[in-house]
Amino acid sequence: MKVTDHIKNSKGTIVSFEILPPLKGKTINSIYDHLDPLMEFKPAFINVTYHRSEQVFKKKADGTFEKVEVRKRPGTVGICAAIMNHYKVDAVPHLICGGFSKQETENALIDLDFLGIDSVLVLRGDAAKNETLFEPEINGHKYAIDLLKQVVDLNSGIYLVEDIRDGSKTKFCIGVAGYPEKHFESPNLQTDIRYLKAKVDAGADYVTTQMFFDNKKYFNFVKVCREAGINVPIVPGLKPITTKKQLSVLPRTFYVDIPTELSNEILKCKTDADVEIIGTEWLLQQSRELKNAGVEVLHYYTLGKTHVIANVVKQLI
Numbered sequence: 375m376k377v378t379d380h381i382k383n384s385k386g387t388i389v390s391f392e393i394l395p396p397l398k399g400k401t402i403n404s405i406y407d408h409l410d411p412l413m414e415f416k417p418a419f420i421n422v423t424y425h426r427s428e429q430v431f432k433k434k435a436d437g438t439f440e441k442v443e444v445r446k447r448p449g450t451v452g453i454c455a456a457i458m459n460h461y462k463v464d465a466v467p468h469l470i471c472g473g474f475s476k477q478e479t480e481n482a483l484i485d486l487d488f489l490g491i492d493s494v495l496v497l498r499g500d501a502a503k504n505e506t507l508f509e510p511e512i513n514g515h516k517y518a519i520d521l522l523k524q525v526v527d528l529n530s531g532i533y534l535v536e537d538i539r540d541g542s543k544t545k546f547c548i549g550v551a552g553y554p555e556k557h558f559e560s561p562n563l564q565t566d567i568r569y570l571k572a573k574v575d576a577g578a579d580y581v582t583t584q585m586f587f588d589n590k591k592y593f594n595f596v597k598v599c600r601e602a603g604i605n606v607p608i609v610p611g612l613k614p615i616t617t618k619k620q621l622s623v624l625p626r627t628f629y630v631d632i633p634t635e636l637s638n639e640i641l642k643c644k645t646d647a648d649v650e651i652i653g654t655e656w657l658l659q660q661s662r663e664l665k666n667a668g669v670e671v672l673h674y675y676t677l678g679k680t681h682v683i684a685n686v687v688k689q690l691i
């Protein structure tokens with residue numbers, strides 16, 4: 375079922391989870407071990423992130439360096455199929471512009487359609503590690519909206535090859551990313567929301583947000599989006615803080631603020647076990663407030679913290 379149908383059919387707040395493919399070399403069992411404790415909460419859908427390859431320089435025996443492509447977390451499509459087969463739960467793969475030509479994207483979409491996947495989250499992806507700004511592939515997409523338009527075209531039976539204009543129509547429900555604290559490259563929130571509105575006008579069915587730790591940021595974002603004419607569901611992305619190190623890592627990586635009240639409590643902690651208690655309680659309070667405000671879906675970034683998410687969701691429902 376599509377993400378938007380899950381939302382339409384829900385009688386109260388539903389939950390969904392997001393996972394990362396395991397590092398290359400691990401088995402699908404690591405995904406099952408991660409998800410098993412969460413399945414009792416009957417997630418409406420499970421997102422699987424996509425990770426492009428990176429170029430790294432490896433030192434050779436003769437002292438020179440060799441450039442190699444390394445893809446640390448492959449398997450997004452396979453994991454989606456495994457999740458649907460194993461748990462009978464809808465999987466939502468992330469699709470990115472980075473590293474893909476339009477032809478490769480089309481072929482990936484055909485695979486996803488044949489697998490019975492109903493929803494995709496389309497993203498631009500970040501710049502490669504060796505680039506300062508995002509560079510599209512030759513014959514690839516520059517912005518998420520361009521990738522989105524390709525999915526919309528395929529939903530209308532329009533393929534890239536000239537002679538297929540009335541091909542089989544895919545039926546993907548399309549999600550896009552939104553940033554309550556603005557995307558880091560955007561000059562301001564208003565401008566970022568203007569581009570978000572363009573994605574919705576081009577056919578996005580729903581928005582999933584970047585993580586945030588202050589619900590006021592989410593409520594304000596929804597308000598500004600509604601004022602801008604964005605009327606699709608805006609699914610909040612939620613993540614627990616479980617280590618002291620995250621106080622600097624999360625702002626640096628995701629360009630999000632951590633409220634003073636939360637950081638003060640965490641700074642008082644002697645161990646990360648203490649931080650986890652604070653982070654769990656904070657996430658529970660955030661979740662309760664969002665649920666009480668009638669938010670339709672709570673989307674949890676699980677990132678290896680299954681027990682924390684399980685703890686929160688157990689107390690929530």
Ligand SMILES: Cc1cc2nc3c(=O)[nH]c(=O)nc-3n(C[C@H](O)[C@H](O)[C@H](O)COP(=O)(O)OP(=O)(O)OC[C@H]3O[C@@H](n4cnc5c(N)ncnc54)[C@H](O)[C@@H]3O)c2cc1C
Pocket residue numbers: 422423424425426468469470496497498499500501516517518519551552557558559560565566569582583584585611
């Ligand atoms: C919910 C969620 C899930 C994610 N999952 C993944 C994942 O699985 N894999 C991964 O690699 N990354 C993922 N990301 C990170 C994401 O790829 C990065 O944040 C990326 O830098 C931006 O992606 P986007 O889709 O928001 O890009 P876009 O919508 O293309 O926006 C990128 C920037 O360009 C601006 N912009 C948009 N359109 C235009 C235009 N026409 N002209 C000028 N400026 C424009 C926007 O304001 C923004 O600043 C995820 C992010 C979120 C919030």
